[in-house]
């Protein structure tokens with residue numbers, strides 16, 4: 001098809017779509033919210049470019065209660081909610097009746113290909129069915145030695161850098177990101193990214209560095225408008241966007257092409273090694289996927305392209321999320337030295353116990369018994385949810401129930417919000433995690449000891465872990481949440497036993513910058529560095 005025809009078709013589809021949406025946009029008339037600052041962009045661009053995640057949401061939460069309305073692109077209304085019952089309804093009770101929004105999902109597609117994160121409905125069910133066996137609780141325990149081996153490798157390198165000096169300044173997030181990348185490479189497909197091998201690291205490692213900053217930090221308004229049009233054009237047209245030869249598209253395409261080179265080779269090697277008849281001879285996720293694929297009902301099988309996208313997806317979804325959560329946790333420990341000391345003591349005591357048993361390493365039971373560490377993880381997931389919000393679109397007309405009634409535009413109290421098919425909903429996990437009647441009056445401070453209080457988080461049951469929404473929930477909940485928890489427990493136990501972390505001498509201000517779907521730490525005034533967390537590290541004195 002000639003380009004001009006394509007352009008005409010796209011414009012026509014776009015106009016029709018906008019008109020259609022426009023006609024339906026009066027659906028949230030009863031819900032209060034801030035006036036939209038822009039007809040084209042609503043609050044969407046403001047949200048994705050705010051100085052720090054939370055500035056706008058927390059203000060709206062204070063002003064309107066946990067459910068409100070904001071302006072969307074092209075004059076539409078978005079429903080925004082932090083209400084536990086609404087979250088439960090959307091994520092837990094409605095199956096696929098709240099689906100992903102095309103524009104956001106297509107960013108995911110450009111990054112990770114046709115894998116589990118971007119698949120929808122029945123297709124998603126198929127992906128999930130093949131992948132579930134690799135993530136069951138019993139199997140995950142077998143990854144612990146891997147987590148410990150990579151953690152020790154990082155510990156040894158820190159020790160080497162510290163030899164002869166009292167302390168060093170490091171970018172903690174870069175180290176943690178290398179460790180989690182090496183872990184996911186081996187765990188997912190028995191591949192060594194060599195991220196902890198310095199100069200000998202694989203080009204893939206370098207290609208991942210700062211990917212989120214490069215593609216979605218402070219996107220220009222023009223890009224946000226272009227992005228918004230994807231919700232109105234046919235899918236076949238959107239699929240061409242990835243080939244537009246400018247950034248961020250080139251950046252994403254290059255990364256995907258690089259991965260495809262590796263992926264093909266890994267897949268070839270893996271497939272010849274995996275013996276379908278025999279019980280699992282390799283423990284990595286990919287081997288399990290290949291086996292599950294081979295034995296599955298032909299209708300539920302995955303294509304090679306999908307399987308490759310799965311590898312890619314796991315690398316992307318599994319490393320920066322975990323390392324960033326650990327980064328924020330380490331930062332909080334630097335700010336709370338007394339808590340850090342208590343945590344270290346608990347780890348050392350348990351180490352003595354394990355040593356008395358004759359064990360060189362902690363077991364999963366040991367790690368689970370470290371309640372101060374576990375609580376610090378929970379508190380960091382709550383206070384710094386790396387995925388601060390998700391977007392969902394109502395597939396059909398529905399009524400969303402609320403646990404926290406809000407005042408309507410006409411002054412009445414409403415306990416439910418009717419929505420029409422097509423309504424976009426922004427579910428704010430960051431704001432839900434600050435509700436005082438769920439988390440306590442001190443919800444706005446980082447305090448892991450809150451999890452010793454039996455009433456903490458007890459409200460409406462949501463999420464997969466500790467009533468937190470950090471891993472999302474329901475049919476599309478994070479498949480790697482248990483994996484990630486054990487991994488974080490193992491890394492923390494190894495590093496804190498050996499090192500003290502402190503804030504750098506130079507006073508720096510850290511902020512939580514929105515970068516597309518996630519939030520990452522940046523230093524105020526040094527935004528160009530992308531995601532960084534400078535901290536001071538010294539050896540624990542024994």
Ligand code: HEM
Pocket residue numbers: 116117118128313314317318319321322325386387390470471472475476477478479480481483484
């Ligand atoms: C602290 C660490 C992590 C956090 C906060 C996190 C958070 C999330 C969230 C919020 C989602 C839902 C995304 C959406 O609906 O668009 C998700 C999905 C997913 N996560 Fe994680 N994740 C973490 C670690 C991991 C790890 C370690 C893995 C893999 C080993 C992983 C693999 C996935 C996959 C495959 C999905 C897609 C699930 C689906 O759509 O069915 N995640 N994660």
Ligand SMILES: *[C@@H]1O[C@H](CO)[C@@H](O)[C@H](O)[C@H]1NC(C)=O
Pocket residue numbers: 093094095096097396
């Ligand atoms: C989704 O909507 C359909 C159509 O209204 C309904 O039959 C189905 O029960 C809903 N699914 C869930 C899990 O609520």
Ligand SMILES: *[C@@H]1O[C@H](CO)[C@@H](O)[C@H](O)[C@H]1NC(C)=O
Pocket residue numbers: 048101102103104107215216219223224227228391516517
């Ligand atoms: C594109 O739109 C989606 C919402 O549909 C949003 O989550 C994403 O951040 C946008 N990307 C950019 C770079 O503006």
Ligand SMILES: *[C@@H]1O[C@H](CO)[C@@H](O)[C@H](O)[C@H]1NC(C)=O
Pocket residue numbers: 267271290293294301302303304307
């Ligand atoms: C999964 O099964 C399908 C159907 O047999 C096959 O075409 C595909 O190559 C398999 N994928 C892998 C990676 O084994």
